[in-house]
Amino acid sequence: MKTHHLIIGASAGAISAIEAIRSIDGGRASITVISDERPAGYSKPMLPEFLAGEVDIKGILFRDEAFWRRNKVRLIYGRVSELDLDCRKAKVSGNPSILELEYERLLVATGGKPIISQIEGLENVEKYTFTTLGDAEGLANRLPETSNVAVIGGGLIGVGLSEALIKLGKRVVLIELKPHILSQVLDEKASGILEDRMRRAGVEIRTGHTVARVHWRSHPEKPSYAELDDGDRIPCQQIIMAIGVTPNVELASKAGVETGKGIIVNERMETSIPGVYACGDAVELYDFAHEGRRPLPLWPVARWTGKTAGYNMAGSSRELQGATSMSAMKYFGVPIVSVGHVNPGSQDGYEVEAYLDPARRVYRKIVIKDERIAGFILLGEICDAGIMYYLMRSRVDVRRIKGRIPTRGLGLAHLPRRVRKELLRR
Numbered sequence: 001m002k003t004h005h006l007i008i009g010a011s012a013g014a015i016s017a018i019e020a021i022r023s024i025d026g027g028r029a030s031i032t033v034i035s036d037e038r039p040a041g042y043s044k045p046m047l048p049e050f051l052a053g054e055v056d057i058k059g060i061l062f063r064d065e066a067f068w069r070r071n072k073v074r075l076i077y078g079r080v081s082e083l084d085l086d087c088r089k090a091k092v093s094g095n096p097s098i099l100e101l102e103y104e105r106l107l108v109a110t111g112g113k114p115i116i117s118q119i120e121g122l123e124n125v126e127k128y129t130f131t132t133l134g135d136a137e138g139l140a141n142r143l144p145e146t147s148n149v150a151v152i153g154g155g156l157i158g159v160g161l162s163e164a165l166i167k168l169g170k171r172v173v174l175i176e177l178k179p180h181i182l183s184q185v186l187d188e189k190a191s192g193i194l195e196d197r198m199r200r201a202g203v204e205i206r207t208g209h210t211v212a213r214v215h216w217r218s219h220p221e222k223p224s225y226a227e228l229d230d231g232d233r234i235p236c237q238q239i240i241m242a243i244g245v246t247p248n249v250e251l252a253s254k255a256g257v258e259t260g261k262g263i264i265v266n267e268r269m270e271t272s273i274p275g276v277y278a279c280g281d282a283v284e285l286y287d288f289a290h291e292g293r294r295p296l297p298l299w300p301v302a303r304w305t306g307k308t309a310g311y312n313m314a315g316s317s318r319e320l321q322g323a324t325s326m327s328a329m330k331y332f333g334v335p336i337v338s339v340g341h342v343n344p345g346s347q348d349g350y351e352v353e354a355y356l357d358p359a360r361r362v363y364r365k366i367v368i369k370d371e372r373i374a375g376f377i378l379l380g381e382i383c384d385a386g387i388m389y390y391l392m393r394s395r396v397d398v399r400r401i402k403g404r405i406p407t408r409g410l411g412l413a414h415l416p417r418r419v420r421k422e423l424l425r426r
Helices: 012-025 044-051 065-070 133-145 156-167 188-201 250-255 299-313 385-393 417-425
Strands: 002-008 031-035 073-077 079-084 089-093 099-108 112-114 148-152 171-176 204-207 211-215 225-228 233-235 238-241 245-247 276-278 283-287 292-295 326-331 334-340 350-357 362-369 372-379
Touching (some): 044 133, 044 156, 065 073, 079 250, 099 299, 148 156, 148 233, 156 326, 188 204, 188 326, 188 362, 188 372, 276 299, 372 385
Parallel strands (some): 002 031, 002 099, 031 073, 171 204
Antiparallel strands (some): 089 099, 112 245, 211 225, 225 233, 283 292, 350 362, 362 372
């Protein structure tokens, strides 16, 4: 079987690539997508809402079945087991027989895979994670017989999962090795506000600790528990690994594509092999806020990188001049936006402006380097997040307005005339 464009994966990056390709070629070139998950095209950030019963499977699909037909995409459910980049062939398993595909352009959108901590006592026990629809469905099936759940990891996955479990009436203990939760996207003050809200909702939070071993019992009179590194025991019937994800590079690396922490791509999202592109959680790219290359396993970044890859696969030269971490979230009723480098610590050259209103649970922080915004946190009041991001991405000099940003926020009237005109044109 032959196809012009072969895309491995069917999440945000892959779908953005399809849309970009079709915006250029009008449906002329054939596209084949291989998905190892069914259904294809669902929103992973919405898995907590699915688990809590707030939406059904149709509710988490960000592209329905008509999308594939409308864009003339051949969707195959299976797994690519082998890539021959010299001959431009891929072997797909999972069908009644092994299928071989020939392609002209290849996009690797294999996403990330969950990080599994090696914990004594879990060697022969199935390890549960929460990164796929299958994970969410499996957990939902086990929850009726579960009252106590230990969640390992206080990042985006762990906090979202904890909220869903609380809504379902479960007792939740969230265990995080770092001194505070969401340490990759929040500072200690912002985390403290959210932690307070979570504790009021019923979540027990144990920061600065990890699970040393698990004592798993099959007899109800001898309850199972997780033992922390300080010897404390956490009763639980379920343990969920929510430590995070790491780029899924095995298929690409085995085929000869250059990898580091993720698949290495240039500004066009092309890998070390001509005609082979990659996007989303599988890649590492330049983070313009941290000034270095690293994986950025975030939904907006997957969309940007997939779109850029798709344009170039279709012959329209486009470049993505880096990206940065960008998280817009609402946990336990607290709206938060975090963008860029928000925890510079004692690094030279950084200036921090911050404002805290404990009574209103409002916290605003801006990190500045060379009179440009390097990162910011908005908690409680987030209405000017779009303006802040524009100033940051456009590297606008903020020396005249930086004093008012944390305390009073920004409107168009406060911006330099050139910036106002640019924003009004958009």
